[in-house]
Amino acid sequence: MSEFSLRRQARLRREYLYRKSIQERHATIQQNKDKIKASLQEGKEIPTALQEKALGLMASGDWDDPGPQLAVELGGEAAGGSTNIDDEYRWAGVEDPRVVITTSRDPSSKLKQFSKEIKLLFPNSQRLNRGNFENKQLTDACRANEITDFIVLHETRGNPDAMVISHLPNGPTAYFTLADVVMRHDIPDIGPMSEQYPHLIFHNFKTPLGTRTCNILKYLFPVPKDNSQRTVSFINLDDWILFRQHTFKKDEGGKDYALKEIGPRFSMKLYRIIMGTLDQDGAADTEFVLRPYMNTAKKRRFMSHDDPW
Incomplete structure (x- = not known):
């Protein structure tokens, strides 16, 4: 550079x-x-x-x-x-997001497969082999190519267990724990993958932190067409975000809709947001960090409408 x-x-x-x-x-x-x-x-x-x-x-x-x-x-x-949120996402809905997805170094075959399925999840996304590149090198390359979001997937003992979403050029960066990851080929009677821009469903994101999390996730997707038959759901249940993806079509009677899950399936839990990009971790201000060991169980429900944050 x-x-x-x-x-x-x-x-x-x-x-x-x-x-x-x-x-x-x-x-x-x-x-x-x-x-x-x-x-x-x-x-x-x-x-x-x-x-x-x-x-x-x-x-x-x-x-x-x-x-x-x-x-x-x-x-x-x-x-x-x-607000600064408006400043970060001022082109959302005007220009389609461009997402780059990569993994931690030396990924297992399962993490590679998971990254391919995540690539199919986000329209206009590209998957990048990590190699020996550092986060700063990759972030600078994404900025130079006008990439809007940079996603890094991590694993432990071959199981995907973390996702980092960094919005470019200035942030924010959100850190999620992943659990209960089920690949597409492990879901019985799986439907064919759709390439339509999906309609988004967000449930129970009522607090300011919930709204912030909703914005980070929804701006990864372009605006869908009205006739799109693909849905992506983020359901907040006791601070765990349940992710599901379906296609739908009218039944033979034309009075109801039939859902078909197309995977993958996993749960996410937000544990940190910084006001910067991934390469600025440690230097950027921390907007939110989860400290469950300091709070009661009730206060940990930071994104539920039952307990405002």
Whole structure:
């Protein structure tokens, strides 16, 4: 990679981090305004931490609709403007994603087969033999070729057990544990693989973290056509995301639909999100990390609508 490309990449990364910090600061200000407004409307005392700032916050602007331009400047979901998530996925739905899939070094035959099936899962994806390349080399090559997402599959003793999804060029990167992996050829009465763009089904992703996880997964897929007969389902059940893939068609009577599973089948559990790419692991900020040994069982249900995060 040329010196010019390295400087440009560093500059874009700095600009991205600066925009993110501005958005977070303005989002915090807007949240404080909302708390003050709620206290005034309900006739309650303004929170102690905000009493000294209340007059200044009230004088800084109205809470009502600030208009499109101010909303963009404020940023943050609380202000109704664009967030760093919007910045990361600003071309989603406009341009089809381009996904590259690879494995850890020296993969087993089962992991190679699993990577081929994952390649069939994502339209417009390519499978890359890992060889002896490092993560930074692969990430730089993906950036240079305008790849939108880089996926790495890992294994333990021949069993696929982890998936890393890194969105390019600036992140985020999500780390998932895999369990109960069943290959296509191990599913009885398996249907033929469809190459149609799938309709996506997300169930029980109600919290902010659930929405974040949903965005990371759904933007791996292009927008399907209305007549597509392929579905991909992500079902959140007690923080385990159950993945299933089906095709459907009307039955002979034309009144109902018949589902046919086409595999593969596995479960995913999110345990970490960083605000950077895979090659920046250790240097990028951590957005979320699962610490089950510090929390109760109830608090571990971080993506369920029953326990907001």
